Amino acid sequence: MLQVISLQLENKPGALMRVTGLLSQRGYNIESLTVARTLDPEISRMTIAVDVDSTQRQQVIKQMNKLINVLQAIDLTETPSVVRELVLLRIRTTQESRTAVLKEAEIFGGRVVDSSTEGFAIEVTGAPEKLGEFIDVMGSYGEIDVTRSGALAIALESKRLRLQPPVLTKDGSKIEEPVI
Amino acid sequence: MSTLMSGAKMLLECLAREGVDCIFGYPGGVTLPLYDALYEHHIRHVLVRHEENAAFAAEGYARVTGKVGVCCATSGPGATNLTTGLVDAMMDSIPIVAITGQVSSKLIGTDAFQEADTFGITRPCTKHNYLVKKLDDLAQAIHEAFYVALSGRPGPVLVDITKDVFQAMGHYQPVTSIHLPGYKVFTEGHTGQIRRAAQMIQESERPLVYAGGGIIAAGAAPELREFVEITDSPAVNTLMGLGALPSEHPNFISLPGMHGSYAANMAMTNADLLIALGVRFDDRVTGRLAAFAPHAKVIHVDIDPAEIGKNRAPDVPIVGDVKRVLTKLNKLLSESPAHHATLSAARKAWWRQIREWKRDHPFDTPVSDTEIKPQHLMAEIDRISKGQAIVTSDVGQHQMWAAQLIRFNEPRLWVNSGGLGSMGFGLPAAIGAQFARPDKLVFCIAGDGGFQMSIPELGTIASNGLPIKIVVMNNGHLGMVRQWQTLFYNNRLSAVELDCFPDAHKLAGAYGFKGRTIDKPSELVSALEEAVREPGPYLLNVKVTQFESVYPMVPAGGAVNEMVLGPPEPVEVPAQ
Numbered sequence: 225m226l227q228v229i230s231l232q233l234e235n236k237p238g239a240l241m242r243v244t245g246l247l248s249q250r251g252y253n254i255e256s257l258t259v260a261r262t263l264d265p266e267i268s269r270m271t272i273a274v275d276v277d278s279t280q281r282q283q284v285i286k287q288m289n290k291l292i293n294v295l296q297a298i299d300l301t302e303t304p305s306v307v308r309e310l311v312l313l314r315i316r317t318t319q320e321s322r323t324a325v326l327k328e329a330e331i332f333g334g335r336v337v338d339s340s341t342e343g344f345a346i347e348v349t350g351a352p353e354k355l356g357e358f359i360d361v362m363g364s365y366g367e368i369d370v371t372r373s374g375a376l377a378i379a380l381e382s383k384r385l386r387l388q389p390p391v392l393t394k395d396g397s398k399i400e401e402p403v404i
Numbered sequence: 405m406s407t408l409m410s411g412a413k414m415l416l417e418c419l420a421r422e423g424v425d426c427i428f429g430y431p432g433g434v435t436l437p438l439y440d441a442l443y444e445h446h447i448r449h450v451l452v453r454h455e456e457n458a459a460f461a462a463e464g465y466a467r468v469t470g471k472v473g474v475c476c477a478t479s480g481p482g483a484t485n486l487t488t489g490l491v492d493a494m495m496d497s498i499p500i501v502a503i504t505g506q507v508s509s510k511l512i513g514t515d516a517f518q519e520a521d522t523f524g525i526t527r528p529c530t531k532h533n534y535l536v537k538k539l540d541d542l543a544q545a546i547h548e549a550f551y552v553a554l555s556g557r558p559g560p561v562l563v564d565i566t567k568d569v570f571q572a573m574g575h576y577q578p579v580t581s582i583h584l585p586g587y588k589v590f591t592e593g594h595t596g597q598i599r600r601a602a603q604m605i606q607e608s609e610r611p612l613v614y615a616g617g618g619i620i621a622a623g624a625a626p627e628l629r630e631f632v633e634i635t636d637s638p639a640v641n642t643l644m645g646l647g648a649l650p651s652e653h654p655n656f657i658s659l660p661g662m663h664g665s666y667a668a669n670m671a672m673t674n675a676d677l678l679i680a681l682g683v684r685f686d687d688r689v690t691g692r693l694a695a696f697a698p699h700a701k702v703i704h705v706d707i708d709p710a711e712i713g714k715n716r717a718p719d720v721p722i723v724g725d726v727k728r729v730l731t732k733l734n735k736l737l738s739e740s741p742a743h744h745a746t747l748s749a750a751r752k753a754w755w756r757q758i759r760e761w762k763r764d765h766p767f768d769t770p771v772s773d774t775e776i777k778p779q780h781l782m783a784e785i786d787r788i789s790k791g792q793a794i795v796t797s798d799v800g801q802h803q804m805w806a807a808q809l810i811r812f813n814e815p816r817l818w819v820n821s822g823g824l825g826s827m828g829f830g831l832p833a834a835i836g837a838q839f840a841r842p843d844k845l846v847f848c849i850a851g852d853g854g855f856q857m858s859i860p861e862l863g864t865i866a867s868n869g870l871p872i873k874i875v876v877m878n879n880g881h882l883g884m885v886r887q888w889q890t891l892f893y894n895n896r897l898s899a900v901e902l903d904c905f906p907d908a909h910k911l912a913g914a915y916g917f918k919g920r921t922i923d924k925p926s927e928l929v930s931a932l933e934e935a936v937r938e939p940g941p942y943l944l945n946v947k948v949t950q951f952e953s954v955y956p957m958v959p960a961g962g963a964v965n966e967m968v969l970g971p972p973e974p975v976e977v978p979a980q
Contacts, residue, residue: 283714291586387586
């Protein structure tokens with residue numbers, strides 16, 4: 225089944241590679257992955273959907289949390305959360321089908337972002353399954369081209385980010401003379 | 405006032421502050437500035453003959469001392485050659501820091517001469533890795549690397565440093581703190597769970613301690629011994645844990661698993677409580693997981709939360725440093741040692757059963773008048789070592805026989821590549837071990853296959869006068885692969901015969917030390933004694949029975965109590 229993981233990681237070089245590398249190394253299939261900065265420019269948030277056996281779900285989270293650049297990885301699959309995705313869809317329409325296409329788009333809460341004699345470009349957000357239906361419906365009207373953003377998720381209950389405090393080194397216990 | 409220094413010097417300053425006294429390495433183009441700085445530095449650099457062996461030697465150093473081993477290689481091929489050693493250290497949780505040179509930061513990404521994406525290549529080979537492109541980041545990265553390598557579950561850390569960083573000039577700023585907000589190390593263990601564990605131990609009729617490399621990494625051997633004695637539990641040590649409990653301890657019942665003892669595997673199968681300490685339920689130990697320890701509840705103590713429940717779901721999980729957890733457990737258990745009568749009767753019966761298994765099925769040590777049996781060789785090495793010598797091993801049949809038959813009465817004496825099973829490990833690991841412990845007798849036991857993978861290191865041994873006793877168990881074959889071909893591939897021996905082996909006397913002589921080949925049982929004792937008496941290195945090539953297999957054996961995918969105890973029928977020797 226699909227497991228949705230929300231992950232906060234330090235914005236360090238190679239941090240993304242560590243996460244994706246770990247997933248492939250342990251044999252987990254990535255369904256989708258999104259990443260962008262948070263309010264703190266030094267921290268990024270990723271939403272990852274992986275196709276994984278339910279017995280392996282905890283193991284995925286534990287392995288993620290072992291990565292030094294990962295501040296916190298949480299499993300959203302069974303906690304209250306909202307999952308959304310954005311679809312951009314281009315459809316070629318005939319004169320006759322234009323109105324019907326617009327009506328269908330409206331049902332899914334879609335917004336036309338470009339219109340030409342050839343057809344439309346439409347944006348829709350929603351739960352990933354809903355968007356699948358939207359794409360199927362549009363496909364029945366004509367030739368389509370689709371880009372999906374991948375799942376974005378947020379937990380509805382806040383989980384405190386537990387961070388490790390700094391550890392003093394041997395040099396940290398001594399007062400150093402100023403460097404000129 | 406700190407002085408202005410090059411990045412190369414700053415690196416050495418960092419290493420010196422971390423207490424590094426020797427590094428194993430091989431120079432190259434981009435590390436020229438580093439080697440120039442080493443020229444007048446007190447840190448000893450040991451020039452190996454291949455970068456892979458630099459990593460293995462650093463591991464040998466780390467495995468016998470518990471300190472961080474350091475290796476160093478240049479960019480490109482130097483760095484890629486290190487990777488086997490890095491993965492080896494990863495699999496066995498050995499703390500090493502690898503320093504690699506990288507092409508100048510301006511050249512990165514241009515397919516420059518000897519450029520390789522070391523940072524990318526070694527991501528899955530290390531616990532953590534760094535690419536340093538600015539001098540300002542160097543000291544922090546190095547000190548962090550040592551901290552990460554040694555703390556929590558130990559492992560290898562690589563720091564890739566560009567040539568321009570080695571050359572840049574700056575001031576060393578002492579690093580006063582390490583701040584890794586996402587690096588969580590759990591050491592204490594959950595008090596409630598520890599209490600539950602103690603109660604379970606007291607209520608168990610057939611307890612068994614399953615102790616591994618984690619005991620050695622945590623320095624918890626004294627606590628383990630105390631625990632075993634308070635609870636009077638029988639104990640197995642895994643291949644990585646040999647020496648955690650002294651081999652001569654009355655409660656020790658050898659190693660479990662694929663080539664483990666009959667008693668250990670039967671005890672695993674019949675125990676009602678498995679006390680797993682610093683182990684990871686490796687497939688070579690458990691055999692078919694579904695049939696492993698089927699009657700046992702499991703207490704699992706490990707510092708790595710991801711190991712808990714990975715292969716076997718425990719009844720009592722304890723994430724923590726096994727030394728601290730055992731200290732707390734010992735305290736709880738010695739405060740309330742009461743057993744009621746029925747329980748102690750059950751415990752007595754359990755011990756009786758284990759003694760019976762031990763007595764009826766000890767490891768086989770055949771001796772012949774005409775050929776040297778490999779087991780005979782190990783028994784004689786054991787007689788000399790008396791549980792005190794450092795023994796590094798390569799990978800294969802000899803490794804299993806050595807693990808079965810040589811005693812280790814202290815931790816950090818047995819050095820082998822457990823998880824990765826890297827052939828060619830034994831000889832360079834012995835180099836690291838002997839540098840770390842010049843006071844110790846070091847045996848390197850290798851097969852004729854693995855030895856030939858690391859022959860170039862005879863040069864390192866000779867030029868440093870390391871008195872390593874190299875014992876080649878020579879059966880003219882890649883014995884373990886041959887054993888599997890015999891047992892599972894209809895005895896179709898494919899690419900396992902090593903029909904050429906150098907004359908040991910001449911080979912050692914070419915490097916300026918002594919060597920000898922023997923093939924008669926009557927020569928064995930005197931030859932080993934001669935090797936040990938020799939003040940310098942010694943290469944002893946021991947021709948043993950060609951077609952001997954390691955038993956007991958749990959076939960891959962089998963349950964551990966379904967051991968094959970000996971050859972099914974006399975093994976047919978193919979026509980020469």
